Amino acid sequence: MACGGFVCSKTSLCILNLIYVLVSLLMIGVAAWGKWFGLVSSFRVMAAVIAVGFFLFLVAIIGLCGAVKHHQVLLFFYMFILLLVFIVQFSVSCACLAINKEQQNLLLEIGWNKSESMQNDLETSLNCCHFSHVDYNGTCDASCFKDQTCKTCSVIIQAYADDALQFVGGLSLFFSFTENTQTN
Incomplete structure (x- = not known):
């Protein structure tokens, strides 16, 4: 049986919003799990991920209710919110893909200087010391510090950051266009 008109749009919109609901619940769950088990020490990062997951959940519920009930006002606000999300997400993805090594290093150093607990966590998990130069007269939590190696x-964070920015930028660009196709 052919799918045409509003029935096909309704079905595809419902399926897409159910996927968004699952993704939002996954984001909230993984962030809470990471904080609960102490995998990430930064409360701000986890709170931001949970807030984004909650926002995505609310937007998906608005779209799902609007599609199921044929409610034009809900669908209008859903499309308007998706347009705003598209603009922000497209801008962030372009910035992730366009950032160069010097800008990455500057942003990483600013982030490094924000939290001493994060520095200790990174030094322990990545087995490195300090950000730009190793001072063996100081202190460091890494196991390599005793051997002075x-x-x-x-250097280590830069390698991870470059790959992560390319991956996140490309994935974000892809999903920004899936959101854009819903608004058209």
């Missing part, structure tokens, strides 16, 4: 954390 540590690399700087900026």
